[in-house]
Amino acid sequence: MHIPDGYLSPTTSFTLYTVCTPFLMKASREAKKKLDSKTIPLISLFSALSFLIMMFNVPLPGGTTGHAVGTVISSIILGPWIGMLTTTVALIIQALFFGDGGILTLGANIFNMAIVMALAGYAIFRFLAGWKKETGWKIVSAAVAGYIAINLAALLAAVELGIQPIIFRSITGQPLYFPYGLTVSIPAMMLGHLTLAGLAEAFVTGLTLSWIYRTNPSLITPDKKVAKSGRFFPLAIVIIFLLILLTPLGLLTPGTAWGEWSRQQLSELGLGYIPAGFDRWTGLWSAPFSGYNFSVLGNSFLGYLFSGFLGVFIVVSVVYLLFKVFKLKNK
Amino acid sequence: MSFIEKNLENITGAIQNSVFSETIAKKDGFLQRLDPRTKIVCFILFLLAVNLSVNLYFIISVYIFLLIFAGISKISLKFFITRVWLFLPFFTGIIALPAIFNFFTPGKPLLTLINNPQQHFFIAVTQNGLLTALFLLTRVATSVSLGILLVLTTPWIRLLKALDRLHAPQILIIMTMMTYRYIFVLLETVNSMFLARKSRMVGRFTQWENRHLVSSALGTLFGKTQVLSEEIYQAMLSRGYRNKIYILSDFSLTILDFWSIVATTAIIFGLFLIWRTQ
Numbered sequence: 001m002h003i004p005d006g007y008l009s010p011t012t013s014f015t016l017y018t019v020c021t022p023f024l025m026k027a028s029r030e031a032k033k034k035l036d037s038k039t040i041p042l043i044s045l046f047s048a049l050s051f052l053i054m055m056f057n058v059p060l061p062g063g064t065t066g067h068a069v070g071t072v073i074s075s076i077i078l079g080p081w082i083g084m085l086t087t088t089v090a091l092i093i094q095a096l097f098f099g100d101g102g103i104l105t106l107g108a109n110i111f112n113m114a115i116v117m118a119l120a121g122y123a124i125f126r127f128l129a130g131w132k133k134e135t136g137w138k139i140v141s142a143a144v145a146g147y148i149a150i151n152l153a154a155l156l157a158a159v160e161l162g163i164q165p166i167i168f169r170s171i172t173g174q175p176l177y178f179p180y181g182l183t184v185s186i187p188a189m190m191l192g193h194l195t196l197a198g199l200a201e202a203f204v205t206g207l208t209l210s211w212i213y214r215t216n217p218s219l220i221t222p223d224k225k226v227a228k229s230g231r232f233f234p235l236a237i238v239i240i241f242l243l244i245l246l247t248p249l250g251l252l253t254p255g256t257a258w259g260e261w262s263r264q265q266l267s268e269l270g271l272g273y274i275p276a277g278f279d280r281w282t283g284l285w286s287a288p289f290s291g292y293n294f295s296v297l298g299n300s301f302l303g304y305l306f307s308g309f310l311g312v313f314i315v316v317s318v319v320y321l322l323f324k325v326f327k328l329k330n331k
Numbered sequence: 332m333s334f335i336e337k338n339l340e341n342i343t344g345a346i347q348n349s350v351f352s353e354t355i356a357k358k359d360g361f362l363q364r365l366d367p368r369t370k371i372v373c374f375i376l377f378l379l380a381v382n383l384s385v386n387l388y389f390i391i392s393v394y395i396f397l398l399i400f401a402g403i404s405k406i407s408l409k410f411f412i413t414r415v416w417l418f419l420p421f422f423t424g425i426i427a428l429p430a431i432f433n434f435f436t437p438g439k440p441l442l443t444l445i446n447n448p449q450q451h452f453f454i455a456v457t458q459n460g461l462l463t464a465l466f467l468l469t470r471v472a473t474s475v476s477l478g479i480l481l482v483l484t485t486p487w488i489r490l491l492k493a494l495d496r497l498h499a500p501q502i503l504i505i506m507t508m509m510t511y512r513y514i515f516v517l518l519e520t521v522n523s524m525f526l527a528r529k530s531r532m533v534g535r536f537t538q539w540e541n542r543h544l545v546s547s548a549l550g551t552l553f554g555k556t557q558v559l560s561e562e563i564y565q566a567m568l569s570r571g572y573r574n575k576i577y578i579l580s581d582f583s584l585t586i587l588d589f590w591s592i593v594a595t596t597a598i599i600f601g602l603f604l605i606w607r608t609q
Binding site (some may be wrong): 004009010028045046047051052053059072085089092093097099104175180184203204206210212219224248275 | 352543
């Protein structure tokens with residue numbers, strides 16, 4: 001997933017560098033608060049370990065091997081901010097001295113593999129692990145968190161690559177950087193990560209955590225404050241926000257979601273008839289923003305984003321009102 | 332090959348690689364004589380120019396200049412070229428290949444492979460497609476070569492010190508320095524762990540046992556790393572560490588550095604003007 005130089009335009013690269021800065025600043029503040037003068041030796045040593053994890057070949061079913069990134073296991077053991085920093089330093093060394101990933105694209109790689117993986121992986125782990133107290137369940141949660149987090153990172157990398165030919169073309173029309181659009185980059189990237197790399201990350205995260213629980217449980221930082229789910233509220237908002245930003249991707253897929261046809265599309269499907277019940281009910285409700293389109297905005301991309309925000313807002317308000325009405329207390 | 336051997340090979344490869352870089356960095360060549368700060372500035376100028384350029388000839392010309400720089404810095408050209416072009420076709424080459432055909436990049440057909448008008452089946456290499464693939468390949472190759480040139484001619488510690496003098500965030504530089512140093516300590520540890528396991532193995536391991544082996548090695552490493560970092564911290568304290576680190580350096584700019592930056596700018600603008608009309 002290490003994007004080399006030449007695949008992304010400098011504009012994209014600098015945008016992602018800028019996006020990384022506040023996260024890394026927050027992370028180093030958190031690290032200093034937690035570790036004080038131990039910050040430098042501890043993070044350096046664990047960065048060295050993070051570098052090693054990325055080098056390990058993990059045996060996978062079918063006799064192949066894959067590489068894990070290891071951000072999620074570091075985040076579970078050391079906390080998401082320190083986990084983020086250790087992967088960042090390891091990525092810097094890989095780019096500078098080993099030519100793994102580019103210098104201009106370093107910001108993109110840090111964003112995908114350090115920042116997003118640490119925050120998302122840790123949040124998913126905490127969310128799942130909070131359900132049951134058994135160690136076995138925690139290990140499964142860790143593996144699932146690793147699997148989802150690496151795929152999220154791969155998806156982001158695919159999006160960063162896939163937008164290149166949309167934005168950057170020469171006067172004669174040929175793509176200047178990564179040549180394939182999102183319809184190619186996303187399936188191509190996800191195929192490898194949903195299978196090999198995802199499994200490698202899941203194995204490394206789950207099995208390593210299980211080994212540490214059995215042999216050295218004191219290693220895992222007990223963080224009492226974290227146990228409260230309330231602390232993940234801001235994180236949940238960030239993730240929802242990211243997902244909303246990704247909604248326009250839906251525009252790229254041709255056709256309608258299976259089973260969500262309108263009356264006209266149904267007749268075009270070649271079914272030969274329109275189900276009678278469909279005809280009866282279909283005129284009952286006409287949505288105010290049919291097809292997520294806001295003619296006022298005149299741009300389907302913006303319309304999608306706006307629909308996303310509006311949808312989330314409506315859902316949140318309804319749930320809030322229900323809680324108020326039934327006087328449920330959020331413990 | 333078993334995965335233990337694969338891991339052992341990876342580990343020794345990384346060590347060999349860095350030792351080899353250091354031997355080239357110690358040679359008395361042109362780039363080795365430059366101040367590392369100058370090299371970083373020129374490196375960034377070239378990298379930006381190559382990545383911003385919309386002209387294929389410009390990128391190829393920069394690559395030719397890099398070959399000249401490698402030559403006068405006593406880097407074997409054969410090594411410099413193969414190091415990039417040996418692995419590039421396997422990664423970027425495979426990615427770039429489909430782009431030459433008309434179904435990914437439509438355009439004027441240069442070479443028609445299949446033409447079956449009855450079934451609307453038409454496969455051809457297009458001019459635009461070829462250009463697209465060449466753009467990606469040359470851009471990546473030139474960027475990677477630039478990085479290799481910088482790292483091969485500069486010892487890592489001087490490179491990081493130079494970044495510090497250029498006002499990169501100091502905490503990041505210090506952590507990178509320390510990490511780089513201890514990567515090799517941990518590599519040694521892992522190497523002995525795998526070797527010890529291998530020397531005790533008689534039968535074959537199942538996939539599941541192999542995975543357990545990797546994860547228990549990692550779990551143990553987490554523990555060892557924790558202990559080691561504590562020891563290093565104690566050692567730092569006993570030597571008077573008070574939360575502040577000073578990076579010493581003995582850099583001095585010479586007239587050569589001045590002319591190098593002038594030459595870099597001249598090369599970039601010169602090439603830009605030459606290929607502007609293309």
